[in-house]
Amino acid sequence: MSDAITAEGLVKRYGEVTALDGLSFTVPQGTVLALLGPNGAGKTTTVRVLTTLLRPDEGRATVAGCDVVGDARRLRSSIGLSGQYAAVDEHLTGAENLEMIGRLYHLGARHSKARARELLERFDLTEAADRPVKGYSGGMRRRIDLAGALVADPPVLFLDEPTTGLDPRARAALWDTISELVAGGSTLLLTTQYMEEADHLADQIMVVDHGRAIARGTADELKDQVGGSRIELTVTDAAEMETARQTLARFAAGDMRTVPESLQITVPVTDGPEALRQVLGLLADAGVRVRDAGLRRPTLDDVYLTLTGHQASGTDSDSEAREAAR
Amino acid sequence: MNALTMPVADGWTIAKRNTLKIRRSPDLLGSAIMFPIVFVLMFAYVFGSVIHVPGMSYREFLIPGIFVQAVLVSAQVTGYTLTLDLQKGIFDRFRSLPMAPSGVLIGQTVSDLLMNLASLVVMAVMGLIVGWRVHTAPHEAVLGFGLLLLFAYAFSWFTATVALALRTPESFNNVATTLSFPLMFVSNAFLDSSALPTPLRVVAEWNPVSTITQGVRELFGNTSAAMKTADAWPLQHAVPASLLWIAVILVVFVPLATRLYKKAVSA
Numbered sequence: 001m002s003d004a005i006t007a008e009g010l011v012k013r014y015g016e017v018t019a020l021d022g023l024s025f026t027v028p029q030g031t032v033l034a035l036l037g038p039n040g041a042g043k044t045t046t047v048r049v050l051t052t053l054l055r056p057d058e059g060r061a062t063v064a065g066c067d068v069v070g071d072a073r074r075l076r077s078s079i080g081l082s083g084q085y086a087a088v089d090e091h092l093t094g095a096e097n098l099e100m101i102g103r104l105y106h107l108g109a110r111h112s113k114a115r116a117r118e119l120l121e122r123f124d125l126t127e128a129a130d131r132p133v134k135g136y137s138g139g140m141r142r143r144i145d146l147a148g149a150l151v152a153d154p155p156v157l158f159l160d161e162p163t164t165g166l167d168p169r170a171r172a173a174l175w176d177t178i179s180e181l182v183a184g185g186s187t188l189l190l191t192t193q194y195m196e197e198a199d200h201l202a203d204q205i206m207v208v209d210h211g212r213a214i215a216r217g218t219a220d221e222l223k224d225q226v227g228g229s230r231i232e233l234t235v236t237d238a239a240e241m242e243t244a245r246q247t248l249a250r251f252a253a254g255d256m257r258t259v260p261e262s263l264q265i266t267v268p269v270t271d272g273p274e275a276l277r278q279v280l281g282l283l284a285d286a287g288v289r290v291r292d293a294g295l296r297r298p299t300l301d302d303v304y305l306t307l308t309g310h311q312a313s314g315t316d317s318d319s320e321a322r323e324a325a326r
Numbered sequence: 327m328n329a330l331t332m333p334v335a336d337g338w339t340i341a342k343r344n345t346l347k348i349r350r351s352p353d354l355l356g357s358a359i360m361f362p363i364v365f366v367l368m369f370a371y372v373f374g375s376v377i378h379v380p381g382m383s384y385r386e387f388l389i390p391g392i393f394v395q396a397v398l399v400s401a402q403v404t405g406y407t408l409t410l411d412l413q414k415g416i417f418d419r420f421r422s423l424p425m426a427p428s429g430v431l432i433g434q435t436v437s438d439l440l441m442n443l444a445s446l447v448v449m450a451v452m453g454l455i456v457g458w459r460v461h462t463a464p465h466e467a468v469l470g471f472g473l474l475l476l477f478a479y480a481f482s483w484f485t486a487t488v489a490l491a492l493r494t495p496e497s498f499n500n501v502a503t504t505l506s507f508p509l510m511f512v513s514n515a516f517l518d519s520s521a522l523p524t525p526l527r528v529v530a531e532w533n534p535v536s537t538i539t540q541g542v543r544e545l546f547g548n549t550s551a552a553m554k555t556a557d558a559w560p561l562q563h564a565v566p567a568s569l570l571w572i573a574v575i576l577v578v579f580v581p582l583a584t585r586l587y588k589k590a591v592s593a
Contacts (some may be wrong), residue, residue, distance in 0.1 A: 092343060
């Protein structure tokens with residue numbers, strides 16, 4: 001099986017900020033790779049380099065066998081891109097938008113028209129086909145945008161945060177659509193800030209932070225990488241946090257995470273049940289009143305936190321703080 | 327499709343898209359139709375009642391100047407629309423498609439030219455109502471409108487370049503207004519520029535807006551023997567000088583705008 005996408009040492013700088021810092025990866029044909037990371041991690045820059053919108057400062061990349069710099073025009077015939085925000089024309093109808101895209105892929109007038117109708121039907125937009133996109137709901141816009149990426153039936157697809165800003169129901173519906181697509185054999189590079197999304201759609205997940213790949217594997221592999229189970233403990237009084245921390249530290253198999261506002265401590269442990277039993281015993285002896293305690297498997301959030309040292313589900317203030325820190 | 331037919335085909339696809347857009351957003355069409363009406367009425371009646379030019383009615387003198395002003399303003403729609411598209415991310419889509427890089431700009435400028443044509447027609451009708459007349463042969467009058475449209479088209483590429491360099495609608499509007507006012511008013515479009523103080527007069531005589539205005543006046547026959555044309559070369563040879571200006575603008579700004587477009591990633 002050959003690689004549909006290859007990237008070797010991609011570097012992209014914007015003045016002082018290094019958006020991509022020597023990123024390398026490959027995506028085998030017919031598979032789905034999710035780039036997972038917070039805002040500002042370099043996901044969108046990666047997609048822009050691979051779709052020829054940006055030239056890399058260093059490194060090289062190919063998509064469907066075409067070099068992103070030297071063979072850009074031919075490359076563009078083999079890809080479909082759906083962006084972070086719906087890149088369709090609001091004043092045109094759904095059908096007109098898709099037809100226009102077909103014409104710009106040079107599919108010819110008749111074929112473009114037929115393809116537009118076909119996709120509208122497939123994305124359940126037939127009823128809205130002749131209404132301007134302006135009146136579409138958020139989920140419908142994402143669908144028409146996604147349909148736009150499929151007009152030329154390209155072998156390689158790029159979806160940049162396809163469900164950001166959608167409500168949970170629309171997100172689940174879009175996931176189904178994307179899963180069907182992928183089942184058809186397309187290669188897909190997906191970016192997302194949502195663990196769940198990567199887990200749901202991707203064969204492989206690559207965790208990106210500050211323009212570097214910091215881990216890659218299947219969801220299970222990544223979870224295993226972070227080790228066994230976790231004890232999650234909540235105390236009743238802030239004064240008891242320190243004692244609880246010290247007690248838990250004796251069992252820690254990795255970095256301990258404390259959330260002072262919710263009086264919560266999470267710590268990875270080896271032999272979970274035994275550790276939990278002992279911790280509870282020790283805390284009872286020390287007179288610490290435990291409000292809640294439990295054992296759980298690592299989530300991708302834990303993976304993320306362990307790998308990067310910061311929270312994943314990129315709240316804006318979080319990423320802004322990091323931007324400011326640069 | 328080869329390197330020559332592709333920009334044309336893609337430009338046509340984009341022009342169709344823009345024309346549909348214009349039809350569906352009445353505010354754009356409204357401004358293209360309403361502005362000229364307001365301009366003609368305001369200048370003809372307000373300025374016309376206080377300004378006098380030797381040997382002819384001020385309105386006859388004025389209307390060609392207003393034509394030029396109107397195309398100058400309408401051509402800014404090109405730049406403004408591009409900044410809006412830049413913000414909406416549709417450029418990312420266009421740029422990821424195997425289309426000609428100049429296609430988007432060709433389509434945009436061509437559809438704006440159609441809008442300019444519409445507003446010229448409205449303005450000509452308004453001009454006729456307030457007393458403007460063509461005194462030359464029909465073919466010369468046609469050439470006059472042709473010159474206006476050519477200038478409008480070339481100027482669209484200039485505003486496209488400015489827009490792609492500035493990238494946001496707000497900054498584009500600021501710069502466009504700041505640039506177009508002196509361009510319009512330090513010229514012979516509304517006044518007999520020979521009456522200006524020397525430094526301003528020299529600027530006005532070499533201002534491309536003056537050249538085009540003079541060229542259009544000559545082609546429509548809205549000139550008077552009583553009013554001497556300035557000695558500056560572009561005004562003495564207004565029609566060829568206008569064509570030269572148009573050629574220079576196109577030669578400089580078509581490649582420049584295309585280059586900026588290739589780098590323009592949505593914000």
